[in-house]
Amino acid sequence: MRLSLSVAFISILGFGSTSAFSIPSSTSSNIRTTSTSYALSMTSTSTTDAASKSTSPALTKKLGILTFDLDDTLYPVSIVLDEANAAFARSMNQFGYEDIVPANIVKTGKRIRETMAENDPEGSAALTHTETRRLAIREEMEKIEYQRKLQSCADDWATQVSSLSPLVVQNAKKWAKTAVSESVVEAVLNAWEMERHHAAERHLHTDVVETFNQIKAEHPHVVIGAVTDGKANPLLMTFTLAKHFDFCMNWEDDQAGRKQFFVDLGNVEKDADLRWIYTATKEKGEDILSTAAGLRGEEYPDPSVEYVWIHVGDDLALDVGGAATCGAKTILAELADKQYHQTARHRFDNLDNSEMLPGWSTSPQKELRRRLMMNKAAEELVDKKVAFISHIPEAINNILEDE
Numbered sequence: 200m201r202l203s204l205s206v207a208f209i210s211i212l213g214f215g216s217t218s219a220f221s222i223p224s225s226t227s228s229n230i231r232t233t234s235t236s237y238a239l240s241m242t243s244t245s246t247t248d249a250a251s252k253s254t255s256p257a258l259t260k261k262l263g264i265l266t267f268d269l270d271d272t273l274y275p276v277s278i279v280l281d282e283a284n285a286a287f288a289r290s291m292n293q294f295g296y297e298d299i300v301p302a303n304i305v306k307t308g309k310r311i312r313e314t315m316a317e318n319d320p321e322g323s324a325a326l327t328h329t330e331t332r333r334l335a336i337r338e339e340m341e342k343i344e345y346q347r348k349l350q351s352c353a354d355d356w357a358t359q360v361s362s363l364s365p366l367v368v369q370n371a372k373k374w375a376k377t378a379v380s381e382s383v384v385e386a387v388l389n390a391w392e393m394e395r396h397h398a399a400e401r402h403l404h405t406d407v408v409e410t411f412n413q414i415k416a417e418h419p420h421v422v423i424g425a426v427t428d429g430k431a432n433p434l435l436m437t438f439t440l441a442k443h444f445d446f447c448m449n450w451e452d453d454q455a456g457r458k459q460f461f462v463d464l465g466n467v468e469k470d471a472d473l474r475w476i477y478t479a480t481k482e483k484g485e486d487i488l489s490t491a492a493g494l495r496g497e498e499y500p501d502p503s504v505e506y507v508w509i510h511v512g513d514d515l516a517l518d519v520g521g522a523a524t525c526g527a528k529t530i531l532a533e534l535a536d537k538q539y540h541q542t543a544r545h546r547f548d549n550l551d552n553s554e555m556l557p558g559w560s561t562s563p564q565k566e567l568r569r570r571l572m573m574n575k576a577a578e579e580l581v582d583k584k585v586a587f588i589s590h591i592p593e594a595i596n597n598i599l600e601d602e
Contacts, residue, residue, distance in 0.1 A: 258505035260599045262418040264484035266448075266522070268512030269399070269431045272532045273407050273440070273588070275540040279398040280559040286394035287336070290387045296343050302558070308335040309561045316563045327450075328429050331561060332391065337384050345375035392430055399431060400439045404539060406589040411443040413592045420495075422487045424448060426480050426510070428517065445487050448480045473521030481508065481525055509595055513544055516570050520577030528598045530591060531584045538587070547571045 270276035284301035291299045308331045315326060348371040353360045363371075414421065423443055425433050428450040433440035488506070492499030500506065510527040512518025519529045534541050542557040549555035550567055562570075582601075583594040 256503075259503060261504045261506055262421045262509065262595060262599060263488055263506030264422050264424065264481070264508040265414065265418075265595070266424045266426050266480055266484070266508070266510045266527070268510075268514065268518050268532075269425055269427045269433065270429055271513045271541045271543040272511065272518075272534075273433075274399050274402045274404060275542070277540065277542040277557055277559055278402050279395060282398040282401075283391050283395040284559075286390050287387060290390035291336070291340070294383050294387065296340055299339060299343075303339055304332070304335045305558055305561070307338050308332060311335060311338070312561050313563050316565065328561070329388070333384060333388055336387050337379055340379045340384065341375045344378040345371055348374050348378075395430065396432070396435045400436045403436075403439050404588050406587065408439060408443075410588050410591055411440075414595065415443070417592060417596070420488075420491065422446075422484050422491070424480060424484055426476060426512075426518075426522075446483050448476060448483060450476055473517065474524055477510075477522050477525040477527070480522075481527075484508065507599060509598060511591060513541060514574075515544075515577040515581070516573035519580050520573055523577070523580040528582045529580060530594050530598075531581045532588070532591075533584055533586065534588070535586045547574060 267273060270279075281301070284305060287304050288299045288301050311334050312326060312331055349360045349363060349368065352363060352367055352371065356363075411423075414423075422445050425431075425444055425447040427447070430449070432447045432449065433444040434447055435441070489499045508527045509530060510518060510522035511530040511532055512522075513532045513534070515531065519531055523529055533544065542559075546556055546560055546562075546567055547570070550564060550571065553564065582598055585591055585594050
């Protein structure tokens with residue numbers, strides 16, 4: 200599969216050629232590897248421009264935008280999803296769908312994605328995590344309605360379910376589809392999403408809040424955002440993260456960009472490109488920076504300042520590779536297993552044994568294998584690596600000093 204991303208590290212989109220975010224000098228030479236690598240290039244400058252820069256005063260490095268992945272970076276996604284899935288079962292029980300266990304919905308979601316990936320790759324690419332859960336909830340409800348209808352018919356006719364005619368069975372299936380209320384499906388899904396955020400707050404890594412306080416103290420005007428491919432949103436975590444974040448960019452908010460990425464991920468002739476989400480992230484961050492500076496009565500961009508964007512995440516391909524293609528410096532959160540219980544990154548250690556994959560993961564193995572290729576290509580794009588959340592402020596300062 201060809202996964203090279205040839206991207207010019209140009210000025211922030213939306214602000215023309217006068218972007219406040221400059222291109223790090225360390226990227227001035229092209230980096231090219233094998234067909235599974237990211238090819239990074241930048242626009243060349245004239246000799247005259249280079250000479251003029253060498254005589255101009257050095258700019259002050261300043262952290263302008265700091266973005267975070269959420270799942271398995273700020274809290275353990277496995278524990279959070281387990282508790283959210285338990286909320287699935289409780290909510291379905293309240294609506295009369297007893298004996299549902301969380302594993303049923305997880306397994307159904309996996310099967311839906313795997314089947315669609317084989318039969319309809321483009322449809323599978325468009326299938327979000329939210330839609331997968333919605334379909335799984337409905338299917339489990341329909342199974343129960345179907346069994347209830349068959350039993351009701353058998354009781355009415357004083358016979359066994361196994362003795363019912365094929366016509367009755369077929370009509371029972373049709374009836375089950377109409378018996379499930381869409382509003383009930385949405386209510387169950389909403390219960391899951393609410394519990395997801397509550398669980399994330401309960402299981403937030405113990406050093407996260409203190410780390411954010413330190414970052415804000417050392418970089419008081421930094422704009423902090425989240426970039427996530429799921430439904431997590433720190434602005435909804437009102438007891439912990441909300442006050443520290445200025446915005447959240449969710450992959451599911453841009454269905455066209457998300458679908459194209461997963462279509463390309465499954466096509467050996469295409470480049471799997473994440474610029475769509477990180478370009479939008481960069482633009483959003485600069486908008487907030489500009490507005491905030493105006494409210495303080497300050498000039499933005501300040502011509503004496505070189506603004507830096509840093510992204511922190513646990514995923515080599517989606518966090519490091521994606522953000523780096525749009526000019527961000529990167530911090531890989533490869534956290535200590537004993538303290539942080541990361542599971543997402545360990546999926547790539549067990550691709551030959553599906554039984555070892557975490558129960559929450561619905562990604563088909565075919566997709567994970569392609570992601571593994573992207574991970575390897577992104578390794579050279581890591582600027583700093585941390586094993587503890589509390590080490591992030593030091594990594595940020597080291598990046599600013601190295602710039």
